[in-house]
Amino acid sequence: MTAGTAAPHAVRLLAGYHALGRPAKLSDHLAQYGPPPTTTGASLIQAVEEAGLTGRGGGGFPTGRKLRSVAAGRRPAVVVVNAAEGEPASAKDRALLTIAPHLVLDGAALAAGAVGAREIVICVHAEPDPGEGAEADARRGRARTLADTVRRAVADRERAHAAPVPTRVTAVPPRYVASEETSLVRWIDTGDARPSFGPRPFERGVGGRPTFVSNAETFAHIALIARYGPAWFRSCGSEEAPGTALFTVSGAVARPGVVEAPLGTPIGEVLRLAGGPSEPLQAVLAGGYGGTWLPPELLALPTTPSAFKAAGLALGPGILVALPERACGVAESARVLAWLAAETAGQCGPCVHGLPAIAADFAELASCRVSTELYRRLDRRLSVISGRGACRHPDGAVRFAASALRVFGRHLRVHARAEGCLLARWPSILPIPEEW
Amino acid sequence: MTWRLRVDPIACTGHGLCAELLPETIDLDEWGYPIIGSLSDGLLPLARRAVADCPTLALLLERDRTR
Numbered sequence: 423m424t425a426g427t428a429a430p431h432a433v434r435l436l437a438g439y440h441a442l443g444r445p446a447k448l449s450d451h452l453a454q455y456g457p458p459p460t461t462t463g464a465s466l467i468q469a470v471e472e473a474g475l476t477g478r479g480g481g482g483f484p485t486g487r488k489l490r491s492v493a494a495g496r497r498p499a500v501v502v503v504n505a506a507e508g509e510p511a512s513a514k515d516r517a518l519l520t521i522a523p524h525l526v527l528d529g530a531a532l533a534a535g536a537v538g539a540r541e542i543v544i545c546v547h548a549e550p551d552p553g554e555g556a557e558a559d560a561r562r563g564r565a566r567t568l569a570d571t572v573r574r575a576v577a578d579r580e581r582a583h584a585a586p587v588p589t590r591v592t593a594v595p596p597r598y599v600a601s602e603e604t605s606l607v608r609w610i611d612t613g614d615a616r617p618s619f620g621p622r623p624f625e626r627g628v629g630g631r632p633t634f635v636s637n638a639e640t641f642a643h644i645a646l647i648a649r650y651g652p653a654w655f656r657s658c659g660s661e662e663a664p665g666t667a668l669f670t671v672s673g674a675v676a677r678p679g680v681v682e683a684p685l686g687t688p689i690g691e692v693l694r695l696a697g698g699p700s701e702p703l704q705a706v707l708a709g710g711y712g713g714t715w716l717p718p719e720l721l722a723l724p725t726t727p728s729a730f731k732a733a734g735l736a737l738g739p740g741i742l743v744a745l746p747e748r749a750c751g752v753a754e755s756a757r758v759l760a761w762l763a764a765e766t767a768g769q770c771g772p773c774v775h776g777l778p779a780i781a782a783d784f785a786e787l788a789s790c791r792v793s794t795e796l797y798r799r800l801d802r803r804l805s806v807i808s809g810r811g812a813c814r815h816p817d818g819a820v821r822f823a824a825s826a827l828r829v830f831g832r833h834l835r836v837h838a839r840a841e842g843c844l845l846a847r848w849p850s851i852l853p854i855p856e857e858w
Numbered sequence: 859m860t861w862r863l864r865v866d867p868i869a870c871t872g873h874g875l876c877a878e879l880l881p882e883t884i885d886l887d888e889w890g891y892p893i894i895g896s897l898s899d900g901l902l903p904l905a906r907r908a909v910a911d912c913p914t915l916a917l918l919l920e921r922d923r924t925r
Contacts, residue, residue: 618868619866619867619868619869620866769867769868770867770868770870771867771870771871771872771889771890771891772867772887772889772891773867775889775891776887776889779888779889802888803888806887806893807887810865810867810891810893811867812866812867812868
């Protein structure tokens, strides 16, 4: 990879880091990519549309169409960068903002120009604050919070007069549903980071203004599309899902971490980019805790929305957790479902009551108290909850639970036996955030 | 013109009045929260009443653009 404006290929967002070996300062970023082009609003939106970029937060909505809707609003718009990574098994947005903050900030500035926004708000997850002053700085050491990292990058741009739109960073409470787009809007407006019901942010968002909310990674792709164009963007990935995506790979792989792969890369290939399975696998969780368990037979499944849809699944955000054979998928799922139930915002009846009920049913399955009555109850509950909350949290939990029943169906027979499951006692593969 | 019922799930506190008025269209889950089915035009007057009577104004009648 040479410096200058040569277009990087299969590895794009992470290319700068691989070449540099450390997080990119503004000077590194400019040496690698040059200043962002001064594309006018309409031509940037057209380029993003032609590129076929879709949101990288899990929804997969066409980014160009969203930009166009926000730009069509009458009032000055707002751009919100969603890096409030609520998924415990996801680290891609943190990684990207740490190693290449200026790609994300370029993308945010370009999007702001395209939709006529006068303000950019960058949302990251809050972390424990070690306090103020020199002593706290020493305690903090290298473990600077992500908010600090991003604020520093923003300040560097302001000093270099490379921040055309006022940009602020806000640390959102570290709750699962706080990263939902209506939660971010509500957090910015009122300090309450819970989802709301009503108009979507692109119509009426921050301060009632049309608001472009997208995942941090999406903005970094916008920054590259503006420089290299839609044809370059489409030169890798698949026809219907062009470009690359970041995946956080964890569990039983040799080198857990964040990798970049063209969309359409089979699940098993993405695992190989993280060193491949470190032991025999019984399943892979795709899409995080609102995603689906895949049996080993589906490791050849391409990472495109349509391939997942054809298999009756949803691709979701780029998160893969490899579950080794030695683990009990039922107990792992039960533990996650208990956490998901506790993470309800407490607003919508079907979620407030339904998620704890499903979690309790899974706790019974995990502790080998299996009965046909339990299965019947669980089936009924899983069939009535989806689509009935203000946000998609209950839908995700139901999707996750239903896929656990499908994929671990055979293993559940062990749970039904008198002697029970010997692996269910210590679920520990799927990460659960610590209480703090 | 086709209409559909929708629930504001944050406003809804599960009184269940709507299911009493419109049992043909609205079912309650085991926790007492409404599950909305499709609305036939003949039930429109009752639907309007259910909307007006909802104690938390959580039931909404909207034009159905999906059908």
